[in-house]
Amino acid sequence: MKFAFFRSPQALRFWTVVLATSSLLACGGGTSLSGVGSGGSGIAEGSVSGFGSIIVNGVEYDDSNAVSQSESADGTKTLSATKLGQRVRVTQSKEGVADTIEILPQLRGPVTSAGVNGGYIQVMDQWVRVVLVSDTNGTATVLDGYDRVGAIAQGDAVEVHGVWTQDAVKGLPVLVSSRVEKVSSPYELLISGQVTAVSGARLLTLNGSSTVLETDASPPMQVGGQVTAWLSQWTSPPQTLRPTRLKDAAPVPTGTQLLRLDVMAAASDVSAGQLRAQGRSIAVPVNLQGQLPASPAPLLLEATLQNGVWTATALRARNSAQDLGGEVVLKGAIAWDATAQSLSLREATVRIDGATTISPSCPRSGPMVYLEVHAVRGPPGSTPVASTINCQSTVPDATVIRQSGFVDTIAADGKTLSVIFDGQPNPTTLMVIEGSLLPPPPNDLNALRLAHVRVDVEYQVIAGRNRLRAVIPPPPQFVP
Numbered sequence: 001m002k003f004a005f006f007r008s009p010q011a012l013r014f015w016t017v018v019l020a021t022s023s024l025l026a027c028g029g030g031t032s033l034s035g036v037g038s039g040g041s042g043i044a045e046g047s048v049s050g051f052g053s054i055i056v057n058g059v060e061y062d063d064s065n066a067v068s069q070s071e072s073a074d075g076t077k078t079l080s081a082t083k084l085g086q087r088v089r090v091t092q093s094k095e096g097v098a099d100t101i102e103i104l105p106q107l108r109g110p111v112t113s114a115g116v117n118g119g120y121i122q123v124m125d126q127w128v129r130v131v132l133v134s135d136t137n138g139t140a141t142v143l144d145g146y147d148r149v150g151a152i153a154q155g156d157a158v159e160v161h162g163v164w165t166q167d168a169v170k171g172l173p174v175l176v177s178s179r180v181e182k183v184s185s186p187y188e189l190l191i192s193g194q195v196t197a198v199s200g201a202r203l204l205t206l207n208g209s210s211t212v213l214e215t216d217a218s219p220p221m222q223v224g225g226q227v228t229a230w231l232s233q234w235t236s237p238p239q240t241l242r243p244t245r246l247k248d249a250a251p252v253p254t255g256t257q258l259l260r261l262d263v264m265a266a267a268s269d270v271s272a273g274q275l276r277a278q279g280r281s282i283a284v285p286v287n288l289q290g291q292l293p294a295s296p297a298p299l300l301l302e303a304t305l306q307n308g309v310w311t312a313t314a315l316r317a318r319n320s321a322q323d324l325g326g327e328v329v330l331k332g333a334i335a336w337d338a339t340a341q342s343l344s345l346r347e348a349t350v351r352i353d354g355a356t357t358i359s360p361s362c363p364r365s366g367p368m369v370y371l372e373v374h375a376v377r378g379p380p381g382s383t384p385v386a387s388t389i390n391c392q393s394t395v396p397d398a399t400v401i402r403q404s405g406f407v408d409t410i411a412a413d414g415k416t417l418s419v420i421f422d423g424q425p426n427p428t429t430l431m432v433i434e435g436s437l438l439p440p441p442p443n444d445l446n447a448l449r450l451a452h453v454r455v456d457v458e459y460q461v462i463a464g465r466n467r468l469r470a471v472i473p474p475p476p477q478f479v480p
Contacts (some may be wrong), residue, residue, distance in 0.1 A: 042258035047178040051346035052331030058323035066098035073230035085142030085179030108190040134326025145182025165264030172208030189231040210237035226279025250279035326377035336369035362391035407449040
């Protein structure tokens with residue numbers, strides 16, 4: 001049943017930040033990994049398609065206690081926010097429950113060719129395909145910092161996420177992008193891809209291009225492997241690049257874990273019964289080889305260690321609208337106004353229009369309403385349009401909540417603060433935890449209080465305690 005509201009011409013904007021690391025709670029059930037090994041332990045690698053918990057390749061993982069992090073050139077891991085379209089690696093020790101979320105950008109550096117011809121650009125001379133249409137053959141690339149593909153300019157610094165595949169048009173490995181984000185200085189140069197040639201065990205050719213990396217890797221990398229390298233500078237080929245650090249980028253599960261990957265693969269990619277998937281060699285039994293398509297297509301692959309060999313146990317074509325065709329799922333609790341023409345939950349913003357089906361359970365307004373939003377991505381750079389919005393007044397346990405107000409008090413040890421939220425006479429006490437999205441100490445939370453700055457706060461109620469996740473705007477970095 002369609003339930004429509006008359007909307008004012010003005011949009012009520014609910015903007016939010018991505019929760020850091022241990023945020024993003026499970027709200028409702030989702031498909032989970034098959035139970036294998038030690039209580040359903042495993043590694044899943046793919047692109048982020050929504051937040052409730054975190055949704056990767058259409059599978060929902062409870063990340064209420066997960067650490068979300070990115071890796072720097074020196075090997076350190078830093079807390080980082082997860083965003084729509086990013087490639088991530090989820091590690092779990094319990095079925096459907098994430099322990100860590102590793103953010104895996106594939107390229108970060110200058111655009112060296114921006115003439116979008118059939119959706120192709122180049123970043124540091126590596127070919128990138130921007131997916132222009134969401135359908136059951138692929139999901140449109142998320143653009144951040146651009147309103148259209150044509151706005152990407154040569155010389156722009158971008159970070160690209162996606163999956164490497166042998167491209168029929170180019171005849172060499174191409175990064176099929178799930179997210180292209182414009183970045184500003186300073187940033188760390190990062191390049192990755194498939195090793196297509198090895199010379200003298202020290203010179204690696206990437207992606208069949210003229211890009212050559214000199215490495216001291218031991219043991220030497222093999223053709224077909226996948227690497228990630230950090231660079232001190234970018235120099236166009238034919239100069240050999242000397243990385244400041246290089247690592248094997250293939251996932252490394254333990255013997256009892258299930259490995260789940262999204263891949264672009266075809267029957268022709270299997271050689272001697274082996275398929276290279278994200279740099280890892282996986283044996284594909286004959287019965288599964290028959291399920292591989294004639295040309296590269298999005299697949300979900302599961303593998304386990306059998307007699308010392310990683311062996312595929314399941315292949316599934318990713319061709320449903322829910323799994324691949326650009327659907328975005330968002331879940332969380334926010335203030336709600338039925339006249340809004342857009343809303344933001346977690347990192348993603350969606351548009352509400354006359355075609356959006358709003359459940360009769362949604363009030364005309366409410367100080368705190370739990371929403372489940374389904375939306376569809378349009379062309380890259382456009383705002384996804386909500387197809388359905390369902391509401392409930394009772395907020396499920398551990399839901400991420402977003403409210404606005406003013407900082408009232410801060411404990412001397414900085415471990416708690418209180419905020420007076422809109423419409424509430426009494427302050428709410430929040431615990432500052434390790435995963436809270438704040439500048440690294442020392443930071444000046446008190447500056448927000450003294451300046452009476454209106455803030456948006458994201459938090460979760462866990463075991464009866466309010467755990468702070470983010471304050472927007474963040475407190476300024478303290479300068480002695």
